[in-house]
Each structure stands twice: as structure tokens, then as C-alpha cells.
Amino acid sequence: MSLRDLAARAQASPGFISQLERGLTSASVGMLRRIAGALGLTVAELFSEDDSTAHRVVRRAERPELPAGPGTRKHLVSQRPLQNLEVYSGEFDPGASTGDEPYTHGDAQEILLVLRGTALLWIGPPGAAAAHRLEAGDSAEYRTATPHRLENDGDGPLEVVWMISPPTPS
Known part of the structure; x- marks a missing residue:
């Protein structure tokens, strides 16, 4: 992430971020929270000298679960602090979806891989979205700034x- 990107995400000036990085100024707790959030970290992780990013094993049962809609479970696979990639797993009961409306988040590259079941993926703005039926082993690639929506279109789990x-920013 560039200094300008961090400044924009943290709602600070690039000059302030540069001075902070070089130790020429200090930051309030509120600013540290915004910087940490922009980096996908907690404030405590900003000050940690533990290099736990070199090698990590996360058991399926230990993955953090994220809020999701009815019949949907979403887990963070990649662990914080996020570096260059974030990975999520999702499980959908028959008929469950990411919601009634397509959504966007940031502007990054996203790849969706279907491991099991049948998915219906809409990519594009409401009313003009292209529908794609995906089976186990199929994938789709798109920008996160493009509206998208996913639904379990099968009789079994997705x-x-x-x-x-x-x-992408939180």
C-alpha cells in the first residue's frame, strides 16, 4: 500500500503519515485506530514486535466467523495482520445468499472458487447483471468494485x- 493510499484510508494527510513513519511526530489514539483499521490491524498489532506472519496454521474450527445472513456462514481463512491477500470460506444452505442486493467492497481483484454445490453468481449493476451458474471446481474473477451477489442455487450445501x-478496507 502506498503512503497516499494509507493516508486516504486513515483520513490523514500524506505529509502527516510520512512524518509519523519517520518519527518526526506522534499520533493520537484515534488516529492510531484509523491507521490500524486501514492496515487491517488492531492498535496492539501496530506495536507488536512478534513476527508471527512467517508461518501460521489455522484449524478449520479456529477460523474467526464473520457476521453473515440467514443460512450463511462466513469465515476468515487468512489471518491478521492481512498482508497482500485475504481469503474467506463460505457455506450456504439451499436458497441462502449474500443478500437480496448486489454489493461492492473496495476495488481489488476477487476470485470465487466453488468447492461443493451449485452457485448462481450475478456480476454487474442491478437490472443489468450477468448471471453465471457455477458448479464444484468452477471459478469466477471480477473486481470488488463491480456489484456482485452469490446464491446457493442447488438442493444441497454450497x-x-x-x-x-x-x-479490501473493512
């Missing part, structure tokens, strides 16, 4: 993986 690079 299991997918989303891979996003660079990580």
Missing part, C-alpha cells in the same frame, strides 16, 4: 472460497 488481493 461451499466456496473467496480470494481477494489486495485486501
